[in-house]
Amino acid sequence: MKIGERLKEKRQAANLSQKELADILHVSRQTISSWEVGRTYPDLEILVHISEFYTVPLDELLKEDSTLLEDISQKVKKSERRKLMNILLSLMLVLVSCLGIYFAVQHYRSQMTNESGLSQADLFNTTWQLNFTSSQDIEQSILSFDQNSIAIFNQYNTRITSAESNNPKILEIEKEKWLERGLENGVTNYSDLKIELVEDTYIVTAYGFSQKYTRLSDTIIKDQNGTEYFKVRSSDMHADLHQIDEYVKEEGVESFSVDFTPSESN
Known part of the structure; x- marks a missing residue:
């Protein structure tokens, strides 16, 4: 029946x-x-x-009634699939919403200024070049900030004569001395960038890095060692610095000058 x-x-x-x-x-x-x-x-x-x-x-x-049983079975399966899809879509919507809120909050915080007029946005996505240093060791230095990391290009002055620079043994000994002091030419990238604002100072931390920079003007900052940097770009130069680093290492260049002309358009 x-x-x-x-x-x-x-x-x-x-x-x-x-x-x-x-x-x-x-x-x-x-x-x-x-x-x-x-x-x-x-x-x-x-x-x-x-x-x-x-x-x-x-x-x-x-x-x-096999026809009805099969029809109900198919409907139940479709209903279960629909419920699963609804759950997955709901979870995705919650995730996207949370990410949207997180990035909105991060952007808002980065634009906020403290009582001294400092903002995290002053450093995010910018590039700074060595302006002044009292150290005889460092020859040039470039800081590049993006939203999540800081890349630092350093070149140190080994203070060896031109004659000594042609002697591989002397060069190797000098490099070992510099490495023992933790000084090595090239680019170092530090992830998980965070910037705190305390009065007129930017407290910059990242994985394996910590430094305080005092703002001297809109375009000049000074670190704890008294080394000053001037702003050369309103964008990061991570990729450029790594290309320069690769060129220096591949060509075996011991001294390489990098210079940028500050530009408001950048």
Whole structure:
């Protein structure tokens, strides 16, 4: 017996007209008629309601009707997939929203100024070049800040004569001495950049790096050692510095001058 015939049998046994049953199930009389002649089927939720109303187990209503069972099985699978997709989409929406809020807060914080007029944005995405140093060791230095890291290009003055520079053994000994002091030419990149503002000082920390820079003007900062840097670009130069570093190492250049002309357009 098909589901339609079984539904008609149960309705008649309960002495209900199609209209009366339709009112109980909150559907139209035509819908009841369509079920009973087999044109359509009630969905699973209504079938559960019907089984409870007639006090008949659901499997008794469905038995022997393989077409309906297959249809319900497919609908259940689709429903489960739809629920899973809705959950995944909801999680993605929450994640995107959280990331959006996080980056909005970070941007807002970077634009805020303290009582001395300093802002994290003063250093983010900028490049600074050595302006003055009292040290005889350092020949040139460049600081490059992006949003997440700082790249530092240093070149030190070994103070060896031109004759000594042609002697590989002397050069190797001098390099060892400089390495023992923690001084090495080239670019070092420090990740996880953070900038705190304390009065007229930028406290810059990153993984393996810590330094304080005092603002002397809009374009000049000074570190704790008294070394001054002037702003040469309103953008980072990480990629450029690494290219320069590769060139110096590949060519075996012992001294290489990098100079930038400050430009407001940059």
